[in-house]
Amino acid sequence: MEQEEEANPRKRKEAPNSALATELVEPRSDVQDREPQAKKARLSTILFADNCEVTHRQLCELLKYAILGKSAVPKPSWCQLSHQKQLNNVVVFILKGMSQLHFYKFYLEFRFLRKTFRHKFSLPPPTSSFLFDIIGLQKKKSTRGFPRTVEGPLISATLKSSIDLQNDPIIQKYGYKNVGLTRCLLTKEEMKTFHFPLPGSPNCESFILSKYSGFITDSSPLFGLDCEVCLTSMGKELTRISLVAEGGHCLMDELVKPDLKILDYLTSFSGITKEILNPVTTKLKDVQKLLRELLPPDAVLVGHCLDLDLRVLKMIHPYVIDTSLLYIGKQGRRFKLAFLAKVILGKDIQCPDKLGHDGLEDARTALELVQYFLKYGPKKIAEFNLEALEANQEQGNKEGATHMSVLKCLDSMGQKLLFLTQDVDELSSYRNCQTIKCSSNKEVLEQARVEVPLFPFNIVEFSFQPFPPLFAEEMKNSMKTKWTQMSTVYAGPFSEDCNVGALKKPYFSIQYEVLEAAQLAIETMNGILLEGSCIRVHRLVTELTLECDTLIRGLEQDSENQGTIYVAGIGETFKEHVLEQSNLFPDLEAVILPKEVKSRKQKNYCFLKFKTVNSAQVALEILKGKDWKLKGRNALTPRHLQAWLKDIHPDPTMPMGLRIVPPLLERHIFRTLKANHPKIIAWRWSRRIEKLYHSLSPGTFCVILMPGTKNTFGSHPGLGMMKIKEEEESDTPGMRV
Structure with missing residues (x-):
C-alpha cells in the first residue's frame, strides 16, 4: 500500500x-x-x-x-x-x-x-x-475607499457625528488654531521618551552629530528622510538612504553595503536583494559625511518613525518632526504611513504588487503630510476622525478580501x-x-x-x-443496490435447534451500517464452529458484487484510507482508554467517534487516524491484543463516501448492528446498459491526467x-x-x- x-x-x-x-x-x-x-x-x-x-x-x-x-x-x-x-x-x-x-x-x-x-x-x-x-x-465587490476632494477625503455623516474634537489627542496637544513649524518639533523630553538618539544616550557613544546651529524658525527648511535596512549579526543596518527637499526634489538616494555579513536582506520591505547590493561600494561613513554636507544648520528632518532611521544612520540631529507622532491617535496609537497617505493625501503608496517600499516615495509622503498639517491645522486633522476611518478601512478590507x-x-x-x-x-x-x-x-x-x-x-x-x-438515475439506484449488497452478509447453516431472535432459519442475513463491519464479519467469522456446525459467512454473489473483492482492495489502497483503521466494539469510555494509554499510539492524530444524528449517542465503532500506515497496523495489533474485546481492520470508506452512501441508502432508519431477515430471493439486477464505453473513457482520462500531473x-x-x-x-x-x-x-x- x-x-x-x-x-x-x-x-x-x-x-x-x-x-x-x-x-x-x-x-x-x-x-x-x-x-x-x-x-x-x-x-x-x-x-x-x-x-x-x-x-x-x-x-x-x-x-x-x-x-x-x-x-x-x-x-x-x-x-x-x-x-x-x-x-x-x-x-x-x-x-x-x-x-x-x-x-x-x-x-x-x-x-x-x-x-x-x-x-x-x-x-x-x-x-x-x-x-x-x-x-x-x-x-x-465591496468598494470602500476614501473619495477625495481638493483638501482630502470626504467624511461620512456617520463618522462626522462620532467625532469628539475636545478629547482628540491632536487638539489637546496643539489646540484648534493653525501652528507653525517650530510648534511641531519634538521636544527633548519627547525624543527621550521615544528613544531618539541624543548626546549622552545609551549606545550612542559612536554616533555622529549633524551641523545643527540652535536657531530654528517657522521658515527653516524641511527635509524628508527614509532608510531601508537589512539584518546582520549586529541587528538592523543601513542598506539604502533617501533624502528629499521641499517640493519633493531628490537630494540623495544611495545604496549602502554593511561591513558585516548580511543574514536577511528583508527584501519584502526594502526591495533590496543580494544581486542589487553586490556591486555597491558605498559605506555608512560615506553617507554620514554626505549628509552632514547637504543639511544646513537649521534643517528639520521629517520622517515616519524617524528614531529608527537616525539609529541606523548612527547620527544625532535635534530638530525632527515624526509623522507617526504628529498624527497621533488616542492612547498613543500610531497610524501607518500608507494609511495616512490614503486618508490625508488621497494617494496610494507601498502597493502590494511592488517589491518592497520605495524610499523616495516614503520620504516625499512624510514631507507632504507635515506640509498638509501646517497648511490646514490641527482642527482639520481632528475632523478626519482617523481612528474611526482606520476601523472602517480594516472592516472594509476584511469584507473586501472575503468577496474578492x-x-x-x-x-x-x-x-x-x-x-x-x-x-x-x-x-x-x-x-x-x-x-x-x-x-x-x-x-x-x-x-x-x-x-x-x-x-x-x-x-x-x-x-x-x-x-x-434516465441512465444516471438507474446508475444511482444500481449504486444503492450494490453498496447495500456489499454491506450485507449471509451466515449459516444453523442447526434446527438454534434460535436466533424470533426466527428459526438455517440461514439469515446481516446488514451493517458501514462496509468495514461487513468485511470484518467475513474475515473473522467465516469458518467458525457453532454447536458442531461450520458456519459460512459471505456475501450474496450477484452481477453487481462479482468484482467486490477487487473493489475492496482498491478501497484499502485509496490514499484517503491510508493510516486509518476501523475499530468495532468500543464503549462510552473508549476515548478515555486511548488517551490514558496514548504512549502506546505515538503517531495517533485523531479519534473519529460517529454519533447518532437524533440522540447524539455515541455509536459502538470509531475510526483512528495515524500519521503512517505502519503506525496504524501496529496500533491495530495492540488494540486486538488488549482485553478490550475489540475487533478492527483497515478503513474502507472515506468520510465523504460514508455521507454519500447514507444519503442514497434505501433505509436511513436502519438500526445499528445486525438485522435478521428471511433469505433474499434471486432478483433481476439492473444491467449496465452499455457501460463499457464510459469505463474506457474513465480509464483513459485517469491515465492522461496522470501524465499531465507528472509533468x-x-x-x-x-x-x-x-x-x-x-x-x-x-x-x-x-x-x-x-x-x-x-x-x-x-x-x-x-x-x-
Whole structure:
C-alpha cells in the first residue's frame, strides 16, 4: 500500500450532526515551523461534518488563500494550507459533466486519482455558473475607499457625528488654531521618551552629530528622510538612504553595503536583494559625511518613525518632526504611513504588487503630510476622525478580501489566469485572464503541457458528455443496490435447534451500517464452529458484487484510507482508554467517534487516524491484543463516501448492528446498459491526467473537480480532490508521496 501525506485536522468545537474528532497531537504545521529545513507547502483538511461537503464559496476561499496567503485574505475555514509561500503555482482541473456518481461507478478505472489524491470532499450540485462560483466572480465587490476632494477625503455623516474634537489627542496637544513649524518639533523630553538618539544616550557613544546651529524658525527648511535596512549579526543596518527637499526634489538616494555579513536582506520591505547590493561600494561613513554636507544648520528632518532611521544612520540631529507622532491617535496609537497617505493625501503608496517600499516615495509622503498639517491645522486633522476611518478601512478590507475574486487576487500581484477550454469562452472579457480556446479535450491536454508552467494560476477544463438523465438515475439506484449488497452478509447453516431472535432459519442475513463491519464479519467469522456446525459467512454473489473483492482492495489502497483503521466494539469510555494509554499510539492524530444524528449517542465503532500506515497496523495489533474485546481492520470508506452512501441508502432508519431477515430471493439486477464505453473513457482520462500531473513542477497545488450534474430528473453532487505535488513521489509501500 502507498502512504500519502496525512491530514492533520485542527482541534475545533463539534458542529451539529458531526462526528466527534479528538485531536491528540499538535498540528503538523507547527512541527514544520520548528524545522526550517523541512518547510514545504502542506495541506490538511478539517472535514468532520456528516455531509463532508465543501461549498463553492469555501473552495474559492482556499484558491484565493493559495494565491495571496494569510497577509491578504482570511484563512480557509475548512482546511489548513501551511507554508503557502512555498507553492509554485495552482492548477485546477475541471472534468465538466462528471459527478461523484461517475467516480464511484468507475472507481477501479480511476486508479491514479483514488491512489494519489489524499484529500477528497463532496461538492454540492453545480449551479449554472459553476466556474464563476469557484473563482468568486458571482460576488459583488465591496468598494470602500476614501473619495477625495481638493483638501482630502470626504467624511461620512456617520463618522462626522462620532467625532469628539475636545478629547482628540491632536487638539489637546496643539489646540484648534493653525501652528507653525517650530510648534511641531519634538521636544527633548519627547525624543527621550521615544528613544531618539541624543548626546549622552545609551549606545550612542559612536554616533555622529549633524551641523545643527540652535536657531530654528517657522521658515527653516524641511527635509524628508527614509532608510531601508537589512539584518546582520549586529541587528538592523543601513542598506539604502533617501533624502528629499521641499517640493519633493531628490537630494540623495544611495545604496549602502554593511561591513558585516548580511543574514536577511528583508527584501519584502526594502526591495533590496543580494544581486542589487553586490556591486555597491558605498559605506555608512560615506553617507554620514554626505549628509552632514547637504543639511544646513537649521534643517528639520521629517520622517515616519524617524528614531529608527537616525539609529541606523548612527547620527544625532535635534530638530525632527515624526509623522507617526504628529498624527497621533488616542492612547498613543500610531497610524501607518500608507494609511495616512490614503486618508490625508488621497494617494496610494507601498502597493502590494511592488517589491518592497520605495524610499523616495516614503520620504516625499512624510514631507507632504507635515506640509498638509501646517497648511490646514490641527482642527482639520481632528475632523478626519482617523481612528474611526482606520476601523472602517480594516472592516472594509476584511469584507473586501472575503468577496474578492481569484482574478482580483491575481491582478493585485500583476499576474494573469490561464483558462484552457473547448466550450464557450466565459472569461474572455476579463483583462487579466488569458483564454485559449481548443477544439477538443485532446488539444486542451496538449496545450496544458506547454502553457501551465508559465502561469501562476491555471484552470484546465475538460468537457464530457454526462450520463443521460434516465441512465444516471438507474446508475444511482444500481449504486444503492450494490453498496447495500456489499454491506450485507449471509451466515449459516444453523442447526434446527438454534434460535436466533424470533426466527428459526438455517440461514439469515446481516446488514451493517458501514462496509468495514461487513468485511470484518467475513474475515473473522467465516469458518467458525457453532454447536458442531461450520458456519459460512459471505456475501450474496450477484452481477453487481462479482468484482467486490477487487473493489475492496482498491478501497484499502485509496490514499484517503491510508493510516486509518476501523475499530468495532468500543464503549462510552473508549476515548478515555486511548488517551490514558496514548504512549502506546505515538503517531495517533485523531479519534473519529460517529454519533447518532437524533440522540447524539455515541455509536459502538470509531475510526483512528495515524500519521503512517505502519503506525496504524501496529496500533491495530495492540488494540486486538488488549482485553478490550475489540475487533478492527483497515478503513474502507472515506468520510465523504460514508455521507454519500447514507444519503442514497434505501433505509436511513436502519438500526445499528445486525438485522435478521428471511433469505433474499434471486432478483433481476439492473444491467449496465452499455457501460463499457464510459469505463474506457474513465480509464483513459485517469491515465492522461496522470501524465499531465507528472509533468507539473514540484510545489504545484493541484485540484481535481468533478462539478456534478443537474437536470429536470434530479441532481448529482460533485467530487473534489486535491494534493500538493512534492519533489519526489513514489508508489513504494511505506514511502510518503
